[in-house]
Amino acid sequence: MAINEATTASTATDGSPHGTGILAVTSVPGAAGVFGSNTGTKGVGVQGNGPESGLRGFSDLGSGATAQSNKGSGVIATSGTGHGIDAFSDNGIAIFAQGATFAGVFNGALVVNPGPNPKNTSIAPSDINGSIVINQGNLFVNRGDVILGNADCAEDFAVSDTAQAEPGTVMVLGGDGDLRESSTAYDKRVAGVISGAGCYKPALILDRHPGQERRVPIALMGKAYCKVDTQYGQIDIGDLLTTSPTSGHAMKATDPMKAFGAVIGKALRPWAAGQGLIPILIALQ
Numbered sequence: 001m002a003i004n005e006a007t008t009a010s011t012a013t014d015g016s017p018h019g020t021g022i023l024a025v026t027s028v029p030g031a032a033g034v035f036g037s038n039t040g041t042k043g044v045g046v047q048g049n050g051p052e053s054g055l056r057g058f059s060d061l062g063s064g065a066t067a068q069s070n071k072g073s074g075v076i077a078t079s080g081t082g083h084g085i086d087a088f089s090d091n092g093i094a095i096f097a098q099g100a101t102f103a104g105v106f107n108g109a110l111v112v113n114p115g116p117n118p119k120n121t122s123i124a125p126s127d128i129n130g131s132i133v134i135n136q137g138n139l140f141v142n143r144g145d146v147i148l149g150n151a152d153c154a155e156d157f158a159v160s161d162t163a164q165a166e167p168g169t170v171m172v173l174g175g176d177g178d179l180r181e182s183s184t185a186y187d188k189r190v191a192g193v194i195s196g197a198g199c200y201k202p203a204l205i206l207d208r209h210p211g212q213e214r215r216v217p218i219a220l221m222g223k224a225y226c227k228v229d230t231q232y233g234q235i236d237i238g239d240l241l242t243t244s245p246t247s248g249h250a251m252k253a254t255d256p257m258k259a260f261g262a263v264i265g266k267a268l269r270p271w272a273a274g275q276g277l278i279p280i281l282i283a284l285q
Contacts, residue, residue, distance in 0.1 A: 150203035152222030152282060154195040156215045157207075165216045168197030168227045168277050169248040170264060179218070182243040185232075185251070186258040190243050192218040192284065193250075193264065197277060198225035219282045226250050226264065226280045228271050235271040241280060249275060261285070 024033040036046035048055035057065035067074045077084040087094040097103040159165045160178045171179040173189040182190060195202040195217040205217050228235055229244050233252040242262045244251035252267075253259035268279040 148203035151200035152195055152202050152219040152224045153204045153206075154202040154217035154219050155206040156209070157191065157218050158212075158215050161214065164248060165194060165214070166197075167194050168225050169194045170227060170243055170250050171216075171218060171248075172243065178214075179216075181248040182250075183245065183247050185243060185245050186253070186255065186262045187243040188261040190262055190264055190284070192220055192282060193224050193226045193280070195219040195224055197227075198279065200224050200279065220284070221282055223268065223279055224282055225277050227275065228267075228278055229275045230271050230273055234273070235267050235278070237267055237270055239267045241265055241267055246275070250280070 026033050034046065036044075038045050046055075055065075057063075085095075157171070158178045159171070160174055160176070160180045164181055170182040170193055171191050172182045172187050173191050174180045179191055195205075200223050202217050202219065203222070208217075209215070226241065227249045228241065229246040229249040229251055231246075232244055233254055235241070235252050240253040240259060241250040241264045242253040242259050243264070250264055253263060263283065263285045265280040265282040265284070268281055271278050
């Protein structure tokens with residue numbers, strides 16, 4: 001054990017085959033309990049080897065470990081078969097990065113696994129299953145594709161208090177700007193279908209404001225399930241669909257003149273009789 005109780009910075013060393021190899025303690029503000037220096041052209045200042053951790057640091061209030069370099073990397077972590085870096089935090093952020101140019105650069109795939117962040121108020125409760133949050137900034141994809149597993153592109157709209165805002169419902173523009181259920185045939189105010197019915201969920205939602213009530217995602221492009229009523233005509237694959245007198249339901253568009261400006265999309269599955277829910281290709285026209 002080596003203890004330094006001097007009032008100015010100095011060194012003390014010792015070794016033991018039992019217990020701690022070297023224990024260094026100092027009470028001098030700004031001094032180091034252990035300081036290692038290599039003045040050669042290669043090598044390291046301090047080397048640590050161990051079956052569990054080669055080097056371990058602990059602090060009650062500060063950093064468990066601090067690394068700094070004037071020209072090179074502050075920290076280099078490599079692993080043969082495991083993780084290069086494992087970071088954990090009980091109550092805070094596991095990894096925080098800040099840079100003058102970029103906070104992080106990844107040469108390879110970035111995988112985000114499910115993990116809720118209930119204390120982060122910028123993330124809505126419904127968005128906790130593996131989220132990337134960009135509070136202010138842009139997302140650039142210089143080369144490659146953006147691949148989304150869900151089906152449609154939707155945008156949040158406010159709905160009237162009396163609207164039955166359930167997925168698959170055909171919605172039209174109301175007089176106050178809010179959306180309401182469709183209720184007349186060939187309504188040119190048709191806005192789209194509430195996204196999320198059946199097995200098709202929105203892949204992209206625009207104008208989302210967490211905390212605002214009476215807003216629903218309206219499918220504007222892509223595939224979505226839609227309520228239909230065939231009492232006005234049997235629906236076949238490829239038929240154009242428009243609003244119907246049945247509240248919130250679409251029907252086959254049989255009058256081309258009336259259908260202009262009131263088409264919701266094309267049927268992707270036939271429906272022979274009665275009311276039902278079928279997948280359609282959203283194409284407002």
